[in-house]
Amino acid sequence: MLLSVNEYPIYSQLKSIAYFILSVIAAGLVISIGLVTSTQISGYHLQNMYFPVQKNNCQCECWDGFFRGKYSRGGYKTFYFNYERQMITILCVVLFYAELLRHVLLNLVLRRQLLLVLFIPSLYSNFYGIWSIINYLNDHDYQRMLKSQIYFSITELVASYIFYQCLSARNKLHIPCSFIYLLCTIASLHILLAFGELNADQLARNIGLILSDIISLTWTGVLLIKNAKLRPNKRALCTWVCVAFCLWLFYHMFCPFRETLD
Template identity: 30%
Template sequence: MLPVAGGRPSRPSRGAPLLWRICAGAAPRLLAFAVAALLPPLHVFCLWLFWQNYSRQVDRSTCTCSCWDTVFKGTYESGIASYKHFYFNATENTFKIWLMVAGFLVILYECVRWLASLWLTARLRCSMALLFFSSLFSHYYSWWIYINYYNDEFYSQWNHQLIFTITELISTCVVLWLSSLEHSVTLLPAMLISMIGVYHVIASSRDQFVLNVLQGEGHAHQVVRDIGFMIPDLLHIIVPLFNLRRRSFYVMW
């Protein structure tokens, strides 16, 4: 990798060595795969850190899966089955969960691959990459919440969460667009990101942040969660405005 001013790699030329061109093509895919593959295990590990003292040991020799319909095992197992590391029921909600899992991982893979490609070709706007990666927690939380809604058949908070999810997706789409140096940070997209950030800060504060964090009434995992929401929202307010201030004039997009 050839360094250039600002710490970014240089754009590979047509005459670049073959090994460099291969690495430049494979690196974004490998990085994207690593993020998509390791994020769920990291999440479960964090849950284990918080809940290890409250979890229970499972006796695999005597434990049974009495809530499992055994459909995906076919004729190999039926009735009340023995212990399984992983099992699922053949239901409509399981189908919806699978679509969400596959869709999330594919989209995450493509987003990281896009950003890595921009970086390797010296076209990445680092401030927008910062916003994207800071928002991963919020997107992952929404994804996990919807999976649990379907899994538990609990829908009373669905519409409330949906508002956050839609606005987060809009903001992230604009952030990804502006991640390329080929796209200027103009007034309209910058203000859209910032205004969504303002909305999230106000809504989150009224929802749980003030109670759990500022008043100290939340459990440790609630405090970490709410701070994990608030910091990216504040960054989404500040960073686009900072990018606008660096421009000598504003051009409507």
């Protein structure tokens, strides 16, 4: 299974992850081809093709801006998928996280380990991030926050996977030290970057986004205090500090947060 720990070695887990990603891509392509084919067969209003859409200066008076403004109208908001090529990417992302959620919930129920409750806040941060990416892709909003959100979503996904492996391990001393150090590095980096980017007027959302990092960082700290064998030596500590600096530098060079376009 994708999230199994004790039954399979690391290389088998990597193999299952690769199969999982390939199956998601294949399913996304099949659904995309089905959508295109069914639309062509069932037909659509050809007259709509002759009305140009001004994507750069869409105002709230248009059908898209009305339903997708900042404030909801009538207590609900309608989401429209653009019938374009990035729809394939959106479908693959939706399928990937939906199937991943099924695996997580199934394992939470079957394993019945109380420690796995600590993993639940990670679901919020992961799905908040991926929903933001879906909106950015669907809106063609590639310049402001897409790169930043992809960075956070990928690192959050890696940290969540490692944290799940650590929580599920029966013997904590058998957890690879690299897992623990990488988890600490990503969690610390998320908290550090979040202080400079989260909005103070949305405190509940802000706490929800970094809660999983605070929990994982606290858990690994307690684990290192209780088990001296897992603590890093000076060389390992310097190595992971350099890794954290490289990740921080990569973010600011290639994935900067932009609230508005220059």
